[in-house]
Amino acid sequence: MTISISEPTPPASLLAIKDEIRAEALKLGFSVCGFASATDAWPNGGWLREFVQAERHGAMGWMEETLERRSHPTAMWTDAKSAVVLGVNYGPDIDPLEQLADPARAAISVYAQGDDYHDVIKKRLKVLAGWMHRRFGQEVKVFVDTAPLLEKPLAQRAGLGWQGKHTNLVSRQFGSWLFLGSVLTTLDLPADDAEVDHCGSCRACLDVCPTNAFPAPRQLDARRCISYLTIELSGPIPAEFRPAMGNRIYGCDDCLAVCPWNKFASLSNEAKLVAREALRQPSLAELAVLDDAAFRALFSKNPIKRIGRDRFVRNVLYAIGNSGDAGLMAVVEPLLDDPAPVVRGAAVWAARRLLGDDAAALKRGENDESVLAEWS
Template identity: 80%
Template sequence: MFPDPLHPNEALRDEIRAEALRLGFDACGFASASDAWPNGGWLRDFVAEGFHGAMGWMEETLDRRAHPTAMWTDAKTAVVLGVNYGPEHDPLLALEDPTRAAISVYAQGDDYHEVIKKRLKALARWMHGRFGGEVKVFVDTAPLMEKPLAQRAGLGWQGKHTNLVSRQFGSWLFLGSVLTTLDLPADPPERDHCGSCRACLDICPTGAFPAPNRLDARRCISYLTIELSGPIPVEFREALGNRIYGCDDCLAVCPWNKFARLSGEMAFHARETLKGPSLADLAGLDDPLFRALFSKSPVKRIGRDRFVRNVLYAIGNSGDAALMAAVEPRLADPSPTVRGAAVWAARRLLDPAAFARLAAEAAEQAPEVQAEWTRAS
């Protein structure tokens, strides 16, 4: 759909775009909220194949995700907003030191949900006060399929890795939306510019893409380190490397990042460094220290136990026997999930004789941790 120069509300659209940019958004596009929506069918196929893994909420909200108007029948237009979070350094550099943690770029600063939501609400209030009409704001915690909506609004296209790619910002756009009852002209949709490139598919450490534009979340490191509770399947632990929260590989390798720009939003760079935090330090976090360290970060939502689990798998992948000093206290951790990860790390760091002595002294009661000792030995 292309913009209609005769549309009576074209001037309104232009005013809204200007206000969005003034509020700090880096991209703003418009799409019909009521047009046909094939993406709902694609999501049903994704769930039917079990690719959503333990994310039961995706199945529970399928009907609400089927169409933008499924949540609000009166919506006519989607105003889709983007905020650039382009990093200062190539995220793949964080993988070079296995004794330090690699944390996904999006989680290195303040929680983007809070940063964006304030701006979305400000824009929605302004729209309602200026033009009337009803408005509702959405960031990705709501069941609205924002990536295909962003493509329809011209902000970018969904690459073969299923993430949004922008000709202006590469892989680094946070998205939010304002649905409105105002009838506004749509922007031209963006077309796919991936061509024959498959860099994002080939770099995936766990082979999470069974085909272009198809993601099996059960194999995705972001899913494994963030969404999955309990032990991470053994077959994927080595592939984690030092990635303890999310994975940027498929995003970072995209050739379109050559046009990306450093984010001007300092809140997203609050913790970014070329070298990540020490795994040894992170392994020692108790719950209060974890909460204090990540009080403004999206990392806080996975909780201390899941986080330290990830850290211990990374330590096991480090090849640095000196890090055993950080592992041993976790063998007595109150959390069985943490204890199990510590057993796996110990087996990777110690020689067989040393590990056998440690196993002989273990008095583990939790079946899942006993299984780790048995498997490791």
Template identity: 80%
Template sequence: MTTSTSSHPNQLLKDEIRAEALRLGFHACGFANAAATWPNGAWLADFIAEGFHGDMGWMEETLERRSHPTAMWTDARSAVVLGMNYGPDHDPLTILGQTDRAAISVYAQGDDYHDVVKKQLKLLAGWMHQRFGQEVKVFVDTAPLMEKPLAQRAGLGWQGKHTNLVSRPFGSWLFLGSVLTTLDLPPDPPETNHCGSCRACLDICPTNAFPEPNRLDARRCISYLTIELAGPIPVEFRPVMGNRIYGCDDCLAVCPWNKFAQVSSEAKFHAREALKGPALADLARLDNPSFRALFSKSPVKRIGRDRFVRNVLYAIGNSGDVALMGVVEPLMRDPAPVVRGAAVWAARRLAAERAVALRGPEDDPEVLAEWSQILPR
């Protein structure tokens, strides 16, 4: 990260903060003027006006607070923007060829990054308050702060055509967090776009979720569908989901800048071996207690067992492995309608005639709609 050569009186304070951030385990640290003109609020308003946010109503509800970094805290003068590298030690797309196993997004293979990043942010903010006597507030992406454009302003990277942040040193694998402060710090030069004519991230998207570069229709994104959407996933997207059961790394993983994104053994984020391609059959058998145990401290836990098993069943339906009917059949009688419906779809894909013989009483309209595609007319 390039340090400004400005003669600003607080330049040395900025150097101290960066050194402390790196000591705490962050891999990137940049500075931006929190009160400067902010055009990104208009971009977000257009995104919502077009309905690209889907069922994520919280984005519309917090639109005004997202309109500018100071909309949540009018006294903020500077933003310290932090990045933590979570680049994988393997090609995350290899698992897509192992159809009996589950592809879980790299970011969700370890402890919840919100907790990991926030813990370090609080340590840095506490140190800043004690050291400089100014007010501070910390933010990760659960708060209504547009962190990616703020990170670009702070010089950490740029928003690629997939709308995620791309960093020259770390590729597309950076967790972001920010500390807003009343301390007046000289900003770093903003990063410029280095995507050029590359469109690898757009072309690989299984669901064509990018209507054009730098615009994402979340309603078509596998990450949105497997995490944010509560009901049945639209039928048109199920076959192309393959074995992706939580998130999707395709657009991130093909970024050419990832060749620089190596994580040291001292990194704060560590993937769990148990979540690097677990067997679909094992995941389908999870009940609520075993689901909570497996995904303790994991971001996966927040979608709940029912939605998770729904995703697993779509992957089983895509596997082509008739032997997996053994785990599908009990789930056709699951108490959760969203699980029963997904089980019917999976059974239809694997062994339709066998599935018909398993039909039991059903009164849920969405499950009945699944059965209507499998029963003889």
């Protein structure tokens, strides 16, 4: 006689609590809600350590500094028992790759075309966590991706999706377009079934990358990634990557946009990302002339504001250099005298790309070594 051993069924009261939390999360505007154990062993901390040891994190020193705290959810909070993992669909209403067709206009990553999602999601998380604390009397803590919590593997364990070959979360319902947030709690809730990998033999996300930032499936070398280069890197972007940037001035959506699972996200009836009209393919010429005050005004409550005016204008100048439009020298030339060396250096590169050898006639007296290197 064969005896099958099944997993014990959680008490009905715990399942009811999960149903209550999920219903409340959806009411607050989250697209999906799943549950994972915060105490189970997992290998993801080791994978992150290998990533840092290989120096693929580039200049993101905070990843090395917070390595131990990222090793496991309980390293963030020893009392945590369960994770409530939330997702918000931010699928765009157009194909982001269409932004690359007009070299005189900027391509901004779709997540950065509206209000800062960290603020939007954190507000919802705090409301949900407060409700959970009042309703069930247990302790709670909220996390968005600014905190050292590995949310993508946690989301996979909660059944929200799986980490695709581009290292981002992929959902069967929302494709590659989910913002993530978590509530850790001392409530000991039964976990949902983890999602399994559905990428199969597809490698579209790997093949589309303009800078070959994926050494292998599910491995990212951030030092080659346009998102890292345009957002995290503060100095001049290595010259080898500048032509491949095209008109991408903040982030890169290519690997996300080609994911075949996005076709299911496009069928969703819920509200899509609310983009600001001013940030839907703005003119490079208009962006290049922003001073600090105008930059802060344009990107108020927007994630781009974090990188500052100088780094942003640097990116715009690289895009202008890739445009092939010598008429844009009207905005480039004044920036050869900009107070910021990173802007002056990018202006030199743009001038040399647009004018060739004739750019030498514009050379200024210069003391900064990084700018002198651009002239030479």
